[in-house]
Amino acid sequence: MKISDFELYRDLLLRNSGLSLTAEKSYLLDSRLTPVSRKWGYPTLEAMTLALRGIPDTALLNDVIEAMSTSDTSFFRDMTPFTTLRDVLIPHLIKDRGRNKHLRIWSAGCGTGQEAYSIAITLKQIESKLKGWKIEIIGTDISSQSIRKASSADYTQFEVQRGLPVSYLIQYFQERDDVWHLQDSIRNLVTFEQSNLIESIDDLGLFDIIFCRNVLSNFENNTRQSILGRMSEQLDENGFLILGESENMAALKTDFTPLSGCPGLYGHNTGRYRIDAAETGTKDVSAAS
Numbered sequence: 001m002k003i004s005d006f007e008l009y010r011d012l013l014l015r016n017s018g019l020s021l022t023a024e025k026s027y028l029l030d031s032r033l034t035p036v037s038r039k040w041g042y043p044t045l046e047a048m049t050l051a052l053r054g055i056p057d058t059a060l061l062n063d064v065i066e067a068m069s070t071s072d073t074s075f076f077r078d079m080t081p082f083t084t085l086r087d088v089l090i091p092h093l094i095k096d097r098g099r100n101k102h103l104r105i106w107s108a109g110c111g112t113g114q115e116a117y118s119i120a121i122t123l124k125q126i127e128s129k130l131k132g133w134k135i136e137i138i139g140t141d142i143s144s145q146s147i148r149k150a151s152s153a154d155y156t157q158f159e160v161q162r163g164l165p166v167s168y169l170i171q172y173f174q175e176r177d178d179v180w181h182l183q184d185s186i187r188n189l190v191t192f193e194q195s196n197l198i199e200s201i202d203d204l205g206l207f208d209i210i211f212c213r214n215v216l217s218n219f220e221n222n223t224r225q226s227i228l229g230r231m232s233e234q235l236d237e238n239g240f241l242i243l244g245e246s247e248n249m250a251a252l253k254t255d256f257t258p259l260s261g262c263p264g265l266y267g268h269n270t271g272r273y274r275i276d277a278a279e280t281g282t283k284d285v286s287a288a289s
């Protein structure tokens with residue numbers, strides 16, 4: 001691919017999705033975009049590239065972004081955030097909230113829904129503690145294709161074999177014609193919507209916990225910083241942010257403080273985080289020194 005074409009895709013992706021395409025990843029353009037050019041009826045990838053030089057068709061641009069995004073995900077990915085949610089964060093929030101029995105959890109960059117449904121299954125496991133609580137779990141992603149799949153709650157054998165404990169597969173899924181369908185008792189706990197993290201997120205409302213794992217690593221530092229800045233406004237002052245295990249914000253100026261107890265766990269700089277270990281008997285999520 002010509003340098004000028006690489007630069008066109010790099011700029012389009014950055015401007016419209018925040019995704020950062022580095023020169024080392026330029027080899028992905030041919031293999032991922034050739035199928036898009038065929039789908040759109042262009043004789044060659046070069047012909048599609050030419051069409052994108054004008055005012056690009058929004059649907060075509062979305063297909064380009066989807067093709068270039070990393071969408072790998074699995075149920076209960078990295079497990080620790082979900083045990084921390086069950087054993088530490090939810091018990092803490094139940095105690096902290098008093099009379100306001102309302103919990104809102106956001107899976108930002110939810111992909112095909114496995115993360116949001118893993119949160120829902122985790123909460124289902126402790127539903128007796130959450131009796132009388134209103135729970136909202138919202139999954140958002142830039143990819144309309146991923147949002148459609150997430151909403152269908154249908155997964156392949158390969159997808160349910162990745163990370164999902166067999167007991168949950170038996171308990172919450174039904175198999176029909178090689179498709180594993182998630183029961184409505186879990187599915188109805190989650191709503192999905194298409195939303196771009198580099199645009200306004202105000203209308204999603206205020207959350208108690210934000211999961212944004214394995215998403216920001218695809219962005220440049222200034223994009224990460226501005227997304228985290230807007231997320232800090234959408235997170236309750238005493239709420240929690242969970243990033244991917246290997247993602248760290250050390251180089252960024254943000255309103256968040258890392259908390260010990262779970263890799264990737266953060267709270268507001270001004271929040272009340274100290275969760276007494278005695279509260280749960282398991283972990284201490286106090287501000288990391």
Ligand SMILES: C[S@@+](CC[C@H](N)C(=O)[O-])C[C@H]1O[C@@H](n2cnc3c(N)ncnc32)[C@H](O)[C@@H]1O
Pocket residue numbers: 016017018019069070071072073074077108109110111112115140141142143146195196197198212213214215218
């Ligand atoms: C690697 S997946 C992570 C899925 C899940 N959070 C996990 O950890 O398994 C990254 C997701 O981020 C989404 N994404 C990329 N850029 C985005 C943006 N600007 N706004 C919203 N979602 C975005 C991609 O479509 C993809 O589904």
